Amino acid sequence: MKTLHALVALTLLGAARQDAKPNIVLIIADDLGCADLGAYGGKEIPTPNIDSLAAGGVRLTNGYVSCPVCSPTRAGLMTGRYQQRFGHEFNPGPAAAAEEVFGLSLKEPTIAERLKSLGYSTGMVGKWHLGYKPEYHPMKRGFDSYFGFLGGAHSYVKPGKDILRGTEPVDEKEYLTDAFAREAAAYIDGAKDKPFFLYLAFNAVHGPMDASDKRLEKFAGIADAKRRTYATMLSALDDGVGRVLARLREHKLEERTLVFFITDNGGPTPVNTSRNDPFRATKGQVYEGGIHVPFIVQWKGRLPAGKVYEAPAIALDIHPTAVAVAGGPPPEKLDGVNLLPFLSGDKAGPPHDALFWRFGAQSAARMGDWKLVLQQGKAELYNLVEDISEKTDLSVKQPDKLKELQAAYDRWNSELAEPLWGRPRRKRP
Ligand code: CA
Secondary structure (H helix, E strand, C coil): CHHHHHHHHHHHHHHHHHHCCCEEEEEEECCCCHHHCHHHCCCCCCCHHHHHHHHHCEEECCEECCCCCHHHHHHHHHHCCCHHHHCCCCCCCCCCCCCCCCCCCCCCCCHHHHHHHCCCEEEEEEECCCCCCHHHCHHHCCCCEEEEECCCCCCCCCCEEEEEECCEEEEECCCHHHHHHHHHHHHHHHHCCCCEEEEEECCCCCCCCCCCHHHCHHHCCCCCHHHHHHHHHHHHHHHHHHHHHHHHHHCCCHHHEEEEEEECCCCCHHHHCCCCCCCCCCCCCCCHHHHECCEEEECCCCCCCCEEECCCEEHHHHHHHHHHHCCCCCCCCCCCCCCHHHHHCCCCCCCCCCEEEEECCEEEEEECCEEEEEECCEEEEEECCCCCCCCCCCCCCCHHHHHHHHHHHHHHHCCCCCCCCCCCCCCCC
16 A cells, blocks of 8 residues: 555656646757857857757758847847847947837736746846847846846956846956856756756857866967967857756756757857858848757757757747747747747747848848848848758849838738837838
8 A cells, every 4th residue: 555655656756747847948049150169060169069960859941030140139039029029130349339218128028027027037147139228137137046247248358346136236257257157057057946048148159258267288280370269269158058957857848948058149150260161241230140049959858869850940039939938928028939849859840931130231130942142232032942051133124022021021011110229211112
């Protein structure tokens, strides 16, 4: 009898654990191009830990962000909505220069607020870039704890006294990427007994180009000094991801944790040597090099391992996916969709009929194989399946396709707000 009771108790416990809400870890890198990651074909700089996410989960080969620069992409990521709907079209500039109105709209619920309301412990580590004023602080936007900096860039080697724990400055001494990894691991240690959401926003590999000294020797064979520095920065980022994944393993949470890895925009190659090939252009542009990014989703035991997913998806999808796995009702008015049934193979067809971009005078739309690029009074059309490098403009040869994408873009564009800060919009075609 005793044995039977124990068996029933064990079975119930097992069932309860299976039903428990999964933890969610969202890791974002900064200014990292696809082509530097081993998982996306990079050969020069080993990234075994980020690659392990692709081996253990689903690697998206048409993953996008909603803007080719930092802050607007993060606004879309946090809200699950195209950020131009609420005027968050541009970067703010540094704190001293930012316009008074800058900050993630307080009317838009964040992923952290939604998960918190679903019983999650919510922690953030890293770069915020969504408001400098007290009302926009991460802990006013759904996070229980915060360690990081509020701006868009930060020194790595002299973190100094403007790194915040909560709202209090701390005198951080460690190389900043290592400090963020340390804090993320500590957050997991403290939060592991209930469902948690960790938003880990590394500023690596964004400038300044500060080498991690202890990793320099490993890359002594890279002749170009800037590239060598970059290699140490990326290596530190990969080590940080590894530290977080090791912590999940140590606490036996791997099968109970959904992990996202993405970057906020394509690599600014001339600035930090990051590579976007075979994509055209870099950060700041709506060609693929600015918006087509590494995007990996791992949930061991729930999503297939080593799967490659080809249909276009976007960072806006992370918010509704997280809410769905947390057991929440689908939030209204989101542009993102729950990716889980698509990645698992339960749902066929693409998650989106179309994806759109507007960044000042540059605009773009992707529908199926086709991409429209609008800039400087000119419309270009590319077939991305045949021409991922956007070399051959087919707008003259395919007038009907051009019209179709232009009409879809115009409909979407008519729903957007004017930018609340930043450069005035120039006339578009
Ligand atoms: Ca960035």
